Amino acid sequence: MNACPFEDQIDRYLLNQLSGEEKDRFEEHYFNCAGCFEKLAGRDELVRAVKRQGEKLVRDLAAGKEPARLSVFQRLLSFPALKPWAVAAVSAALVLVVIFGLIPLLRKEAPPRFFLNDEGTVRGESLSLVSPVTDVKTAPAYLEWKKLGEDVEYKISVYDNKLLWTETTLKTRIAVPDDIRSRMTAGQKYSWEVRAFSSKGILIAVSNRVHFRISAE
């Protein structure tokens, strides 16, 4: 079956990576292409389900990696025809591989430096927000903040007088979905903050809550 050339854009569209004319053309296309629409609708449900599950999807997989190295080690040692010097060399190499492989597990994660400020709020490493930090003309298309480190997961929360939207990402920038932007109105005040979590799910930083207003027309 010939693939439709627009099929490649399905994922980018669902991850809000298409914009402007490209986005319009793709949207018009799926009104006209039953194949693409069917794939799009199915893929949309899958992407939403994956985003809801997040880390839970792969939690069990991190645990299972180490034993394989030990069994290779064991298998090599039991091979009868190896000369003694070869066995020694291979064993030494494997011991080093095992040790260096296990070091990440043995090293404890440095505890985050937390303290209570005057408002009784927990603050740790400083996480700086980049944009938006002042009043804006239209609802922001993106939220951006400074990178904190490697393997950090960020949780973004946007508020008017209550929580409007929350999302997590490993990047330092996130697209605000159309339906949230459409609910943000001129003259209104909003605020947002970002929390950073280590790969083990420990909270390591909370940004300040930054307020911004969408200028009245």
Added chain:
Amino acid sequence: MKTKTEGLDLEQVILKYKPVITFRVKKALGSHGPDWEDVVQEILSQAVQKIQSGEFRGDSSAGTFLYTITSRRIIDFIRHKTKVLKEAPEPVPLADPYKDAVERERSEMLASALAKLKPKYREVLYLYYYQELSRDEVAARLGIPVRKVSERVNYAQKLMKKLVRK
């Protein structure tokens, strides 16, 4: 009762395009609250009216015709809503316990289907859709060819479809 106008069967048009119009409207306005339902109905009414009045004669494709109406209606709605919300805050939409329960059940079904997938599929879905890495980056991370990334995503979707149907 079917109305044939210039070879276009109205009922068929509505049946065929309602899902795609609904998808587009929900994406723009969100799927919570009654707004999207009202807007979809308005779009369909407008389309029917234009076909019946002869304003649409089939010179462009039906899909493009409906896409145009849908896009304009979404823009108009957002513009109107922006004006309305300037005066008063948005009322909290009435909870629909039946709809909420149906949605929750579907989410749970999808979550348990995902959990049943083999690690190699879950890994790819996690890296590609949750971490939003490119196909090249996913391939490099897992040590597999790029085309395998697409294959696994497509196959995972097929498996999910089967698992959720049960």
